[in-house]
Amino acid sequence: MLAAPTALAQEVPLVFGKVTAADFVAAPADSAAPAVMLCDFGQSKIVGGREGFQLEYVRTARILIRRKAGYPWTTVQVPLYRRNEQTERFKKLKGITYNLVDGKLIQEKMAENAVFKDEQDKNHTSYRFTLPNVREGSIIEFTYTVESDFLFNLQAWRFQHTIPTRWSEYRTVIPAYFRYKQITRSYLPFAVQEDKPVPYNTRMSHSFEGLAPAQEYNINTQALSSRWVMKNVPALREEPFMTAQLDYFSSVDFELSTIQYPNQEPRDVAATWEAIGTELLQQEQFGRDLYQKSTLTAQISALKARLPEPRERAAAVVALVQQTMKYNGQEQLYLTKTLKEATQRGQGNVADVNLLLVQSLRAAGLDANPLLLSTRSHGHVLESMPVLNNFNYVVAHVRLPDNTELLVDATEPVVPLGMLPKRCLNGNGRLLTAPAALGRWVSLAPTQR
Known part of the structure; x- marks a missing residue:
């Protein structure tokens, strides 16, 4: 049974139905x-x-x-x-x-x-x-x-x-x-x-x-x-x-x-960014698929043999993901269903596209992880307030063997490798890693890497 609390009453500024x-x-x-x-x-x-x-x-x-x-x-x-x-x-x-x-x-x-x-x-x-x-x-x-x-x-x-x-x-x-x-x-x-x-x-x-x-x-x-x-x-x-x-x-x-x-x-009971990252990487509609075999394994194997230089290989994987899946314009953190099903459909939201990108970059032998961000229309992230709702978008973070870091988004074919669409250039993003203690904030500004 629900019962409203009793507290000192105050006059309200608006009574429904009392328009004059x-x-x-x-x-x-x-x-x-x-x-x-x-x-x-x-x-x-x-x-x-x-x-x-x-x-x-x-x-x-x-x-x-x-x-x-x-x-x-x-x-x-x-x-x-x-x-x-x-x-x-x-x-x-x-x-x-x-x-x-x-x-x-x-x-x-x-x-x-x-x-x-x-x-x-x-x-x-x-x-x-x-x-x-x-x-x-x-x-x-x-x-x-x-x-x-x-x-x-x-x-x-x-x-x-x-x-x-x-x-x-x-x-x-x-x-x-x-x-x-x-x-x-x-x-x-x-x-x-x-x-x-x-x-x-x-x-x-x-x-x-x-x-x-x-x-x-x-x-x-x-x-x-x-x-x-x-x-x-x-x-x-x-x-x-x-x-x-x-x-x-x-x-x-x-x-x-x-x-x-x-x-x-x-x-x-205050949340921490580490705990949020750990939970997200374990969720079926986000991180769990990243550890499954990529549906693009055959094509990626050919790329690895043909392109030994890591940056060129990363660019080729981005192009392969873009050919495989079209972005439907929906900014969401979670997969529609699974990466395998999204690949079969040939289109998906930003999580479908860019988590497939992370999975494929890993299959190509590259150090790749998801990076959460908030687009400009969604507002800046309050880094002092660990809440998942702060984010509405995910991209791929790649660390090359020479320690160069790239932020990659496969939703926009015309954006060069290592740059994000303008809508994403909004402060810092949160890098998700396993173990979570290695997660950190990463500047989204293209000149920082």
């Missing part, structure tokens, strides 16, 4: 904007659930669509994380479009069939929904809940968007058993930034072996209540020479660092 005619009036500062985020309000709490604690995240947003260029804001995507048989749960979705017709406020609710589920990779899915009957001057409003058993995945919050935001607020309630590191990125001041202790009460259920039904009990302790508010936030526009626009949005991020239950020693 005054909300349709655009401020002079927003006159050039295609849309305006009138209010974006998020709340994350750790609550009692079945067999333990879980995260509950609620987002409610209201947006004024001023011009047709703002129509993309009527479609919302909600990412969800999953691992093995567990997955985050998308619930309680409601959406309404409001229009003023002859001074009368007309509402149209979003249909249930306006929601679509998208499979992304083995660890990520998303739900996508679109608000109905939107025209220039409409207001859209939506609210939804995400429940998660992954306590490490406390929702980040973005206060700034590519449209103006009049009010953005995020709140968290974290019981005393849990400690999160907080990473704030902002060039703008907070109107409110506060932390305070509050009483905390929740109900949890637990099944004990041999006892049925599950036993329910109350938990009473202290919690840390945090609140961040930004007002009248300007739109962030992409500027020349801006490598990663995502890095410039005002935001707050979290990493679970410590868990300490009553009468127990504190337990450090």
Whole structure:
């Protein structure tokens, strides 16, 4: 049985369904904007659930669509994380479009069939929904809940968007058993930034072996209540020479660092890059295939006999992979299925292409390993925060016998050996090795090697 925690109540900045005619009036500062985020309000709490604690995240947003260029804001995507048989749960979705017709406020609710589920990779899915009957001057409003058993995945919050935001607020309630590191990125001041202790009460259920039904009990302790508010936030526009626009949005991020239950020693649960690398290299849809025999063994054997010079051999392997598999434009860390199946299909995502490249370079007698990176559109990697979601791309790292290092990407036939496509030139990448202790950060700049 799930029970929400009791903490000191605060007035909320936005109540779903309470739109008035005054909300349709655009401020002079927003006159050039295609849309305006009138209010974006998020709340994350750790609550009692079945067999333990879980995260509950609620987002409610209201947006004024001023011009047709703002129509993309009527479609919302909600990412969800999953691992093995567990997955985050998308619930309680409601959406309404409001229009003023002859001074009368007309509402149209979003249909249930306006929601679509998208499979992304083995660890990520998303739900996508679109608000109905939107025209220039409409207001859209939506609210939804995400429940998660992954306590490490406390929702980040973005206060700034590519449209103006009049009010953005995020709140968290974290019981005393849990400690999160907080990473704030902002060039703008907070109107409110506060932390305070509050009483905390929740109900949890637990099944004990041999006892049925599950036993329910109350938990009473202290919690840390945090609140961040930004007002009248300007739109962030992409500027020349801006490598990663995502890095410039005002935001707050979290990493679970410590868990300490009553009468127990504190337990450090913060991830390390070494542990992430070890796990990834063992996963079936990433590293395990690298140790299997390449489907291109016959062609590679011929290359080895014909091209004794390592750099020439590496270039020939890249060309062979490009002839074998075409890149489908999808930036993903995980294989679609297996390298053998991807080779048979003749096309694949970036992991399919470049992990086949790593496997083939090794078959050609070269020292090759996968290197994870984040593309410019995905933002810079926070090296101090070991989280796999920081990355969305993988390339091959090759060390030649003379210790020259090459970064190689087989998705782009026109890019010379040792250079990466422009989209990849974004700070540093993480080299994955076995043993993991030899993994390190590698500059993605082409002049460094």
